[in-house]
Amino acid sequence: MPSSELARRLGPVSERTVRYRIERLIAEDIIHVGAIINPKALGLVVTADLWIEVVPGHLRRVAESLAALPQVSYVAYSTGERDLSIQVYARDTGDLHHFVSEVVGNIPGVARTSTMLVPEKVKDVHQWDIPELLPTASRTSESVRAQGGRT
Amino acid sequence: MPSSELARRLGPVSERTVRYRIERLIAEDIIHVGAIINPKALGLVVTADLWIEVVPGHLRRVAESLAALPQVSYVAYSTGERDLSIQVYARDTGDLHHFVSEVVGNIPGVARTSTMLVPEKVKDVHQWDIPELLPTASRTSESVRAQGGRT
DNA sequence: CGTGAAATGAACTCTTT
DNA sequence: AAAGAGTTCATTTCACG
Numbered sequence: 510m511p512s513s514e515l516a517r518r519l520g521p522v523s524e525r526t527v528r529y530r531i532e533r534l535i536a537e538d539i540i541h542v543g544a545i546i547n548p549k550a551l552g553l554v555v556t557a558d559l560w561i562e563v564v565p566g567h568l569r570r571v572a573e574s575l576a577a578l579p580q581v582s583y584v585a586y587s588t589g590e591r592d593l594s595i596q597v598y599a600r601d602t603g604d605l606h607h608f609v610s611e612v613v614g615n616i617p618g619v620a621r622t623s624t625m626l627v628p629e630k631v632k633d634v635h636q637w638d639i640p641e642l643l644p645t646a647s648r649t650s651e652s653v654r655a656q657g658g659r660t
Numbered sequence: 661m662p663s664s665e666l667a668r669r670l671g672p673v674s675e676r677t678v679r680y681r682i683e684r685l686i687a688e689d690i691i692h693v694g695a696i697i698n699p700k701a702l703g704l705v706v707t708a709d710l711w712i713e714v715v716p717g718h719l720r721r722v723a724e725s726l727a728a729l730p731q732v733s734y735v736a737y738s739t740g741e742r743d744l745s746i747q748v749y750a751r752d753t754g755d756l757h758h759f760v761s762e763v764v765g766n767i768p769g770v771a772r773t774s775t776m777l778v779p780e781k782v783k784d785v786h787q788w789d790i791p792e793l794l795p796t797a798s799r800t801s802e803s804v805r806a807q808g809g810r811t
Numbered sequence: 812c813g814t815g816a817a818a819t820g821a822a823c824t825c826t827t828t
Numbered sequence: 829a830a831a832g833a834g835t836t837c838a839t840t841t842c843a844c845g
Contacts, residue, residue: 511818511842528843539701542694543786550690551794558738558745576783579791584783587709589776594709598788625740632727632735634785635694637749640730643702662817662843677834679818684833817842824835 545635548582553598555605556627559613560591567618568592574616580608596627696786699733704749706756707778710764711742718769719743725767731759747778 512531516524534540548556563571568586575595576584583596599605609624663682667675685691699707714722719737726746727735734747750756760775 513842524842525844537701539698540695541698541786543696544691544693545786546788546790547690547692548788550688551790553794558736572782579789581783582785582788583781585709585781586779587776588779589774591776594776594778623740625738625742625745627745628737628739630734630736631723632732634733635692635696637697637699637733638730639697639702643704664817674835675817676819676836680833813845815842815844817840819838819840821838822836825833827832828830 548598552600555599555601556630557597557599557605557609558625558627559593559595559597559609560587560623560625561593561595561613561619562621563592563618564620571616571618575613578612580612591623602626699749703751706750706752707781708748708750708756708760709776709778710746710748710760711738711774711776712744712746712764712770713772714743715769715771722767722769726764729763731763742774753777 512527513524516522516527519527535542548554561571561575572584572586572593575581575593578597580597580599581595582598583594585594586592587594597605597608599608605624609622613619613622663678664675667673667678670678686693699705712722712726723735723737723744726732726744729748731748731750732746733749734745736745737743738745748756748759750759756775760773764770764773
């Protein structure tokens, strides 16, 4: 939507102001604007979640190795039984199995993995919207940056 | 980036063509363009993954109930030990605990939940890029649509 | 707010089926 | 001949400073 249209809807505010606001939201890492690619459209019709156990001291390095892989769309640390949680895309289950056993399994520091297929997503991050009740004006951009940019 | 700039970089192609292509990618659900909100910027500094067991026959209904909740950013079916995998945002761990035990726990059909904190994300969907090696021109928009729009 | 740039809609071509 | 992709061009609208 053009900024001018947004300005019209927001009421008594200039189009220039709207553009400044959007710039600020992006600069302060409050929103991220971009395109998300549908892996199914590329023939990557299989999605799976992996739990990964890592030998102590290798966690960060393993996480970054995984994040660097093109099949991997999501990597996060996790508390609890497992150390890392990742999501991967594959052409088919054979492709997935090869990836888990040959690629992930051979990253130094990976102790154990377990795989769960994700047959269908019902809701995804890009659909998440701000809860109404939230006290929105609470935090400054300073505190946001201090907490780290990652969502 | 303006479409005209894209057209320049793509080589011998008109700026109008570039915009038609982008329109098509969106219409055919190959890419999704939008903004992702950083929950930390809203004071939702705690992220957690939940595994949910559902009593047989209630799966779809429970999944949709969860997806409707504003605290929930991600809902997916899962094979294996658990039926559903979701991600939630909370103000703090107290808020999270209340949400899990009072809100999720009271959805009819939810049999069991287990919660894992997500201390930090290393890579996320919006950072995922198309693997180079992929045979990109393979599938038509028909087959994409037939596979369903969900990513 | 004025100006240059970008988006839009419509007509036309080319190719493929 | 019909559908799809790309081009050109006139007009409206927007983004930028």
